[in-house]
Amino acid sequence: METVLSIIKILFFPGLLFLLVAAMLAEYIDRKACAHMQNRIGPPWYQPLADVLKLLGKKTIIPKNAGKALFRALPSVSFAAVATAFLSIPVWGSHAVVEFEGDIVVILYLLTIPTVCLFLAGWDSHDVYASMGSFRTLTQMFAYEVPLFMVLLTPALIAGTWSVSGILLYYSENPLYTLINIPAFIIALIISQGKLERPPFDAPEAETEIVGGALVEYSGRYLAIFRMAADSELIVVVSLLAALFLPFITGIAWIDFILYIVKILALILILAVLKASMARIRMDQMLHFCWWVLTPIAAVEIIVILIVNGGIAL
């Protein structure tokens, strides 16, 4: 019985199926919100699903000199990593499907896999635009990883646990400590745009320069899976931010679930505002921004936390 329940949890709710539905709705809300900010009407609610179904029905073309197996495997690997990461984030109530001490590190590790997959996809396509895109993807990863990891680990430092559910529980008991994390939260919001390769950090897929970047040669169902992975990544990242920086829960599972939906909706809308209100910044500007602005702030944040932590421990 336990096994069956776990399988249901992993496959349907709050696992894979929920993630897919949430990803599509997130994409819809993101696009619709952006469209409204840009004086457009925007797509109907079923547009993300329609896009995926259309892509699934399209012919798949694989470049002649691409490694066929790798080319086919990458989208699935990318999506699998994202879906796995989602299992360790609490959605229903305060407990995740899979939780253990140190799962936040595993989530961060799993979240780098889509980026690496994107790099490999571009590299394997043997196309100038795709190569440029994959170089930029990799460069961007080096730019955002350090500040992103630093700010995501700050809540863990205070909570004294390396489990997302543990952090959530700790802060729900000591809600005032979340105030210390506000600078980290702001950095995390900005940097997650880079992680998700969304404007203003979408240089790796800038269509006016490199025609869409690493995924230029992808088509049909492989592209559909890559897109699902990207949408799911958005959900995973905002869920993680919600769990780490907005840890307000009541203890009643269904109310917590509604709270969770409200939190991720708010985060998606904030990300949409960031997306609509800025120009795409260049690769060198991105590096400069991450290393000279965000990383020092994150470092100061960590030092402050360590001092505060020392105070708590005393």
Add this chain to the structure above:
Amino acid sequence: MKAEETILRLKEAFPDIGDDLKSPSPLRVFTPFLEPKRFEEVLIYAKDKLNYYRGLHIVGTDEGENLGFTYLVSNADGVILAIREIVPKSNPHIRSMSDIYPAMLMHERELVDLFGAEIEGLPEGPSYPLPDGWPKGQYPMRKEWNPKYFNKMTMTYEPPEEKATDTATAANDNKDNAAKTAADEKSTAGGGASK
């Protein structure tokens, strides 16, 4: 430097062409058609001494047996000086002025493609503006070239016959053609052609 001063200075430097300088409106100066060597001297003089620093444009014209190239340059006061040269169609050999006026480069390439000018000293680079498969030796802006005989599908130019070309065109548009030929002769003569 206004147009009158330009004319005075040019008259001083090149007495032989001085009388043929025309200024139809306050900001325009036209020189007569010059042979290539003389043309080059005038152009360099205009750039170095008269400070006509901006290369504006080149107008290629069909002058019957000859080809005329009018280089338009302008100065800080907005005067446009048109310096013209003339070469026979049989040997349309001129020297590139793109080292003096870099802005003339593209227009000179256009002369090569459209008028069949042979330009010495033109830097390497893509041709402009005709497509890659354009037949060699076909210069569409010359008057005798008639788009009627150009097959866009095969990219070949097939006039009916050497002699028939004239009669066909003449029959087609008798009056106009006659007038045009007359005008061609007139402008060639009136422009003070070299040779």
Add this chain to the structure above:
Amino acid sequence: MSEGLTIPIGPQHPSLKEPVSFLITLDGEVVKKAVIELGYNHRGLEKACESRTYIQDLYIIERVCGICSHAHSYAYCRCVEELAGLQTPRRAEYIRGIVGELERLHSHLLWLGVAGHEIGFDTLFMYTWRDRERVLDLLAEIGGNRVNYGINTIGGVRRDLDENICQHILDVMDGLEEQIKYYAELANTEATLIARLAGIGILTRDDVIKYGAVGPVARAAGIMDDVRIVEPYGVFTEIKVNGVTDDHADVYGRTVVRIKEMLESIRLIRLMVKEMPDGPISVRAPRRIPTGEIIIRVEAPRGEDVHYLRSNGTDKPDRVRVRAPSEANWHGMKHMLEGFHFADVPIIIAAIDPCYSCTDRAIMLRSDKGDTVTDWESLRRTGIERYKKMGIDPSKIRMRTSGV
């Protein structure tokens, strides 16, 4: 990558609206070498003009460019009028002036949107193009069409402006002024916008002189080359234009110049509408134009538009030559691109507001099936029938008529 990666931009590329080819050799992300290949849009217009009458040519010349169609037809008309010794009525010159400035507004708004899109700022793109629609609606109301308005004819203009249209123009100007002031503020404050535009695509004063750049590119480097000021023509002999220059010499400078020029255009339009004299709008033009040759300059939205015309006493021109402003700005492009980042290539290209049709000029107006003239109503009927066959009934869609 030390040997350099060569990336083709074009002939088909998302950042290019028309075909042109760039071969960009990169050293890392920096452009080491740029090879520009033009000519994909050569249509043989100049040749086509030689075998048609002056009035037919007017419609060919209007189609040299889809954006600055008025500037080209204006320049051509002035060539013919001066050769024929025609004195155009003052009211006609005012109407030409108003349409010309409206064209400048719509062209600069279009440019601002394209620039926003090239640097990934789509919100700006959507905003400016929404505002541009209002100008296009005005132009459609004046001339009957959104882009090739067909307002010019040899000897004057074809359509008069009545009280209602004048009032409508003034109303739209009020709304637009507010929006354009907002864009000016945006250009001054939005950090990412400035970060992407400032310091790239530099063409200094000396380079402008060397490469013969015109229009906003020259004015951004501090060179006042506005033909409306250098050699006033038409309505601008009566109404003085306040020229706009800037000293940034980069893409940001060109943006600022264009935004300020839009505000100046609005001022001019208001003044012209207010001071427009009564009278006829055209004079009769002869069919045959006396022998002569002429060079005419007109300030198009993108810069100085030079037309050369030679007549031979018949009803057809002997030679028509067009130097569109984009053509002059291409020469400095290589210099502007090299040394900057690859990411800046699209915006640097866009910053001269290139118009490839203008550059290459030249529609082989040929129909193998023979020409048929279709009026608007029957075209609409044909369209509706075609779609009915496909199972869609568009007949309920209301047709937009002028004056709405």
